[in-house]
Amino acid sequence: MPTHVPARATRRQWLGLGLLTLPLFVLAIDTSVLFLAAPHIEADLDPTPAQWLWAMDVYGFAIAGLLVTMGSIGDRIGRRRLLLIGSAAFAAASLWAALASDPLALIAARAALGAAGASLMPSTLALIRTMFRDERQRTTAVAVWMTTFSVGVALGPLVGGALLEAFRWGAVFLVAVPIMAVAVLLGPFLLPESRSPSSARIDAAGVVLSIAAVLCLVYGLKALVSPGPEAVDAAVLAGGVVLGAVFVRRQRVVASPLVDPALFRSRTLRSALALLVVGVFTVTAVNFLVPQFLQSAAGMSPLRAGLLTAPIALAAIIGSLAAPALASRRGASAVVTGGAALSLVGYLILTGADPAGPLWPLVTGGALAVLGLSPTTVLTTDLVVPSAPEERTGAAAALSETGGELGVALGIAVMGSLANAVYRLRVDDLLPDGLAAGTAASAREGIGAAHEAAEGLPPEAAEAVASAARTAFATAFSTVGWVCAVLTVGLAAVALAGLRPERPEHAGRG
Known part of the structure; x- marks a missing residue:
């Protein structure tokens, strides 16, 4: 029997990979640069300790809680479409954060950044699978994609430090705007669209369970390592475990699961x-x-x-x-x-x-x-x-x-x-x-x-x-x-x- 040989990626696919690294590069810089800008933000906005904690953590909470939901949405509406929507939303939320004039506005902008970021990561990985059929080329593409994050984390403090020397702290968030604009403009030309042929509706109850479970798990873990953890923190963590178990059980019986147990x-x-x-x-x-x-x-x-x-x-x-x-x-x-x-x-x-x-x-x-x-x-x-x-x-x-x-x-x-x-x-x-x-x-x-x-x-x-x-x-x-x-x-x-x-x-x- 003849063996099917996957088509090898062409120049267009490699250029598309370069475009797919841009959102991850922005996410990496956004993760590392906030810690550098933190003293400037605190001095300007004067948040309470609770407000500052939420401003720092809500980004990670939103990403972790929405990843499963966004991955399933991308399968249904199209991974390229979700990536372009997420890139535009990330640019808009970055502008919002840069112009924030009070702690609550910054917290809301950071939450929006996390939600947009959650749409970017599964979309880029899924598109890499679509674009690179050859196994060795796909592995190389994943390696390049992941290395971009390490480079972004390393460069984040350097870029942020240079911006903070010359501009207000909001400038560190504006780095994302032109980069995401490039992704939105060139994405339709360099990236293929791919989606599931199924038109099944998204399981709304599963979405709520998955978000609640991951948020409780991540919040509980963070709270337990902080000074003076309380009994309520352990209860939140336990609640996350229970909600996770309910989510898994639901995925086994629902007609269109967010995560197929198979x-x-x-x-x-x-x-x-x-x-x-x-x-x-x-x-x-x-x-x-x-x-x-x-x-x-x-x-x-x-x-x-x-x-x-x-x-x-x-x-x-x-x-x-x-x-x-x-x-x-x-x-x-x-x-x-x-x-x-x-x-x-x-x-x-x-x-x-x-x-x-x-x-x-x-x-x-x-x-x-x-x-x-x-x-x-x-x-x-x-x-x-x-x-x-x-x-x-x-x-x-x-x-x-x-x-x-x-x-x-x-x-x-x-x-x-x-x-x-x-x-x-x-x-x-x-x-x-x-x-x-x-x-x-x-x-x-x-x-x-x-x-x-x-x-x-x-x-x-x-x-x-x-x-x-x-x-x-x-x-x-x-x-x-x-x-x-x-x-x-x-x-x-x-x-x-x-x-x-x-x-x-x-x-x-x-």
């Missing part, structure tokens, strides 16, 4: 999603804690700490771009397993980081950990999206993106909680005797609070408190490194067992 019959898809969540989870621990270590424990300025983390960002770019060539030679399972072994070495190096010693173990360990796990995010994404029938591509892409969002939320919440718990236990043993109760209580809150409390003490006592805090933080950091090392071993085991090729007669049965 997708999960594939062992490869289940394994790829699990690997994606765990891989992002562990990498988030590096991205979250290494900058804290450099600034709080090693006492570096933000600029110098940022320069020292540049090799970690570079490692992410190299790992992502190398994934397609490695996978074509060795297979996804071997590449993910080998990358996990490299990351294991990195995490073991990180366990020995010492704020009083040389910093090369911290930078080297972080770079190796990210270098090894970067191919995992590329290859698992490339496995998830094509695993679904073409009419469900948007939903599959949304599953991949939701897995990444949950990996980030879990990484910050779980590893942040673990680090805080170990820090408190260790610092109690290290604080000098005779400290005032208030000073000791402040030192137990975290290394930043400990340094602030030490400022009002005599030099000898201040150094004792600061030293205790640094040592306790190093212990907490080392503990996180050990946990990540164990998880990486588990990741390698899942890759070996779950990513091996499925026999055609069993594919889809799991």
Whole structure:
């Protein structure tokens, strides 16, 4: 029997890929630049603590909560159409944020940005699947697409810093407007339209359940890692789990589900999603804690700490771009397993980081950990999206993106909680005797609070408190490194067992 050979992408498809990277590049810059502009925004708008927390978090909440819904909408109305609508909406919301004159306007604009952003990510991934039929070319396209996000995160502070030097803080949001305008203008010429032939109505109850479940999960995880979590935060998290279970149950019986349960019959898809969540989870621990270590424990300025983390960002770019060539030679399972072994070495190096010693173990360990796990995010994404029938591509892409969002939320919440718990236990043993109760209580809150409390003490006592805090933080950091090392071993085991090729007669049965 003749074997069907997928058509290879032409120049038009590669130009279209370049266009598809623009929305992701904007999302990456928008994610990283806000933290740089934060002091300027606070000084100008003077938000309350609650308002500022919502201004920072509502963007991520909206993206996470709407990904599944937007993926399903794109399958029905057309992925290119949704991408163009989302790009125009993102530009309009960026202009809204730039001109915000009070905290509530900024919160609303950030929520609109998140909703628009949720329409962009599954649409771009689904269109990549449509445009690149050749397996190796598709993997390369996914790698280029994901690398764009790393480049955007790295360039965001540089672009934002230059704009803040010359203009009002709103200028950092205006970067998105011309870029999205290019996507809207050229999209109809370079991007194909694709949609599901089904005209079934969207399950409104499923939409509400999916949004509520993800929002409760992400909010609960964020709240539990913040100082002084309350019982209501745990209740919200538990509610998210319950709503998620109800959503899954509904998808099994509704005529037109948002996420077809049949997708999960594939062992490869289940394994790829699990690997994606765990891989992002562990990498988030590096991205979250290494900058804290450099600034709080090693006492570096933000600029110098940022320069020292540049090799970690570079490692992410190299790992992502190398994934397609490695996978074509060795297979996804071997590449993910080998990358996990490299990351294991990195995490073991990180366990020995010492704020009083040389910093090369911290930078080297972080770079190796990210270098090894970067191919995992590329290859698992490339496995998830094509695993679904073409009419469900948007939903599959949304599953991949939701897995990444949950990996980030879990990484910050779980590893942040673990680090805080170990820090408190260790610092109690290290604080000098005779400290005032208030000073000791402040030192137990975290290394930043400990340094602030030490400022009002005599030099000898201040150094004792600061030293205790640094040592306790190093212990907490080392503990996180050990946990990540164990998880990486588990990741390698899942890759070996779950990513091996499925026999055609069993594919889809799991």
